[in-house]
Amino acid sequence: MVKVQIIFLCKGFHLFNLQKLNLLCVYFKIQPIKLMLTGRLSLLFCNFAALNKSSLMGWNFDEPVSRKGTSCLKYDLAAEVFGKEDIIPLWVADMDFKTPDFILDKFRERIEHGVFGYTYRDDEYYQSIIDWMERRHQWKIKKEWILFTPGVVSALNFAILTFTGPGDSIIVQTPVYPPVFSSVSAHNRNLIINQLTNDNGRWKMDIDSFEASITGNTKMFILTSPHNPVGRVWSKEELGRIADICLKNNILILSDDIHCDLLLPGNRHTPIATLGDEIADLSITCTAPSKTFNVAGLSTSAIIIPNGEIRKKFKDMAKNLHVSNGNLFGSIALTEAFTNGDEWLDALMDYIADNMKFVSDFLADRIPEIVPSSLEATFLMWLDCRSLNLSDEGLKTLFVDKAGVGMNMGSNFGRGGEGFMRMNIGTQRAVIEKALTRIEKAVASLGK
Numbered sequence: 001m002v003k004v005q006i007i008f009l010c011k012g013f014h015l016f017n018l019q020k021l022n023l024l025c026v027y028f029k030i031q032p033i034k035l036m037l038t039g040r041l042s043l044l045f046c047n048f049a050a051l052n053k054s055s056l057m058g059w060n061f062d063e064p065v066s067r068k069g070t071s072c073l074k075y076d077l078a079a080e081v082f083g084k085e086d087i088i089p090l091w092v093a094d095m096d097f098k099t100p101d102f103i104l105d106k107f108r109e110r111i112e113h114g115v116f117g118y119t120y121r122d123d124e125y126y127q128s129i130i131d132w133m134e135r136r137h138q139w140k141i142k143k144e145w146i147l148f149t150p151g152v153v154s155a156l157n158f159a160i161l162t163f164t165g166p167g168d169s170i171i172v173q174t175p176v177y178p179p180v181f182s183s184v185s186a187h188n189r190n191l192i193i194n195q196l197t198n199d200n201g202r203w204k205m206d207i208d209s210f211e212a213s214i215t216g217n218t219k220m221f222i223l224t225s226p227h228n229p230v231g232r233v234w235s236k237e238e239l240g241r242i243a244d245i246c247l248k249n250n251i252l253i254l255s256d257d258i259h260c261d262l263l264l265p266g267n268r269h270t271p272i273a274t275l276g277d278e279i280a281d282l283s284i285t286c287t288a289p290s291k292t293f294n295v296a297g298l299s300t301s302a303i304i305i306p307n308g309e310i311r312k313k314f315k316d317m318a319k320n321l322h323v324s325n326g327n328l329f330g331s332i333a334l335t336e337a338f339t340n341g342d343e344w345l346d347a348l349m350d351y352i353a354d355n356m357k358f359v360s361d362f363l364a365d366r367i368p369e370i371v372p373s374s375l376e377a378t379f380l381m382w383l384d385c386r387s388l389n390l391s392d393e394g395l396k397t398l399f400v401d402k403a404g405v406g407m408n409m410g411s412n413f414g415r416g417g418e419g420f421m422r423m424n425i426g427t428q429r430a431v432i433e434k435a436l437t438r439i440e441k442a443v444a445s446l447g448k
């Protein structure tokens with residue numbers, strides 16, 4: 001790879017030339033230019049480079065995309081769900097950004113061919129997952145460890161059905177994405193809730209009460225890592241402690257890592273299976289490109305199971321239910337995303353980080369009654385609205401009826417979620433600004 005290094009010694013250097021050089025480097029995948037500048041000047045240059053990287057590649061996250069009339073859950077069902085036409089929908093966890101062109105181009109190529117019969121997942125598909133896991137999460141996995149399911153929630157259900165029986169206990173950590181606990185109850189398994197604790201807006205695991213909640217028939221722990229909705233990226237230390245308890249008690253760890261690629265700058269995800277061979281042997285890790293590359297409608301997930309015996313049982317269940325065929329376009333999207341998606345994802349997460357800052361600043365300046373929890377991953381903010389002193393009904397009236405903003409009620413996420421709202425910031429900043437301005441007005445009207 002060509003490496004370009006430029007040293008600027010004088011302030012008079014023409015900004016435009018520098019921009020162009022940086023853009024060319026990114027475009028031709030040359031190692032980015034290293035700038036040895038000082039103080040403000042370097043910051044200015046770096047920002048220019050980042051800005052133009054997205055726009056040169058055609059990645060304009062500010063570009064409005066109308067999703068209405070596309071059978072889109074978030075927009076087309078908003079009126080039905082919220083009982084009102086004029087709603088800014090910030091609920092369902094998908095993003096309002098277009099799938100990047102390098103994926104769309106592959107779709108177009110395949111559509112041109114015109115025959116869409118049965119297909120299989122080829123070596124390129126598996127290799128893209130293996131390389132992605134190693135590149136992004138320093139986890140070396142093997143091809144045979146990777147199984148297919150149409151979704152992560154279906155994988156949770158297959159695992160519950162395969163590895164537990166009615167009456168067995170399963171631990172989950174609330175507040176959490178609702179299907180995590182409803183999947184447990186739906187199959188008549190006993191739900192054990194290990195509630196997360198809120199330490200001044202930063203959520204933590206209560207590991208002592210986790211251990212204390214274990215009974216003789218506790219068979220499984222469903223870990224959400226990173227966690228939706230509280231936005232935590234669990235530390236190695238937290239994961240290590242909880243994994244050791246699971247090992248000691250022979251509790252299978254079902255790790256839902258669907259958000260693991262959506263890391264805000266400065267955070268690093270630890271797949272729990274990387275903590276040691278014994279832990280890997282007692283774990284199932286569920287991942288997918290669906291959230292990261294906004295392709296949830298293509299129903300393609302990769303389930304990683306290092307233990308051969310556990311894998312065989314899981315595979316037999318999925319096979320017997322005839323859900324392992326998959327979706328041709330899902331396979332294409334996964335392969336392309338995990339092969340060529342690094343730069344797009346980094347640009348996306350810079351945009352999400354700016355959205356998060358925008359929301360946090362807006363709330364602090366103009367709606368201090370609403371306090372965001374600290375966000376380390378995902379495009380979902382978890383807003384503490386408890387100081388408004390409103391019941392669930394009161395929060396609904398405020399956000400939906402008065403403000404016309406459709407978010408998820410915190411109480412739907414189980415114990416510990418009461419008084420919170422989940423806000424989806426995977427959208428254009430202008431949409432967020434409009435929603436926050438409406439909420440500001442609605443909150444102000446409470447005092448009148």
Ligand SMILES: Cc1ncc(COP(=O)(O)O)c(C=O)c1O
Pocket residue numbers: 093150151152153154177224228256258259288290296301
């Ligand atoms: C933690 C978590 N798991 C799973 C899912 C959904 O996964 P899938 O659509 O692949 O079933 C979501 C979607 O929001 C989620 O947040």
